[in-house]
Every structure is written in structure tokens, then in C-alpha cells.
Amino acid sequence: MTKAFVGIGSNLGDREAYVRRALELLGAGEGIDVVVVAGVREPEPVGPIEQGPFVNGAALLATELSPRELLGRLLTIEGRLGRVRDERFGPRTIDLDLLVYGDAVVAEPGLTVPHPRLHERRFALEPLADLAPDLVVPGRGPISALLAELE
DSSP states (O other): OEEEEEEEEEOSSSHHHHHHHHHHHHHHSTTEEEEEEOOOBOOOOOSSSOOOOOEEEEEEEEESSOHHHHHHHHHHHHHHTTOOOSSTTOOOSOEEEEEEETTOOEEETTEEESOTTGGGOHHHHHHHHHHOTTOEETTTEEHHHHHHHTO
């Protein structure tokens, strides 16, 4: 089993219900155990599009799936929960991002691990720090240092 960290967010509809349902679906899938979930936060929206507030959190998973298989599962869950990808960085019912997968560094078409903008996003780093304060993001360094750089 590999430890993987997934970012979870929503800014449409009943945001907390979408997050809960996504976690239920993740845990119900074969090859994935949801180990622990960080409490959600309500950061200001980031990006070029004006939109409603997000709730963001993260989950630590233990998984037998490969990074590509896990990403496929995340995308399937997003689809089941009504995620529409018509506008980059636009509003969404649910957003599931594979942030870190063990100590793997992956750069393939459609899959980059660790998440390519993780080190720039306080809303993703803070929940990770809650789950694993000693986490070292492969290729980037300790999560505490990444957060300090954002100060």
C-alpha cells in the first residue's frame, strides 16, 4: 500500500455534501482506504475567474492503485458528482487532485505528481500539513518550508 494525498474542494451547491460524498465514494472503491481527512477550510477563490467561495481539504489514502489508476478513479468520482470541465479554473461541484503519491515523481501526458502547482497553493498545503506535518513533497522539500515560502 502506498500513501497518497488527495486535495478535495467544492464551490457549487452544497459544498460540504459534495466533499462528504466524494470521500464516501473514494473509500468504497476497491484498492483505496481513506486513512484520515483534514478538516475543510474556506479560503478565498484563487484564479482568473470570479466565483463563489470554496471549501478545501485533503485526505490521506492508502492505495494499491498506481498513480494513473488513482487519477482515473478521482476523475470518475468527479464525473459522478456532476463535475463539468468547460472552463479552466471555473466553478465546480467537486475537485479531486492527486497531490502526492508516496515518493513518486511522475511527468506523463495528463499526469504530473506531485501536483505541479502544489507548492504555490496555501489552500492545498495547509490541509496536507495538518495530515502529515513532516511530509516531504518529492522534488520540492518539506511542507513546512513550502508554507514558509508563501509567507
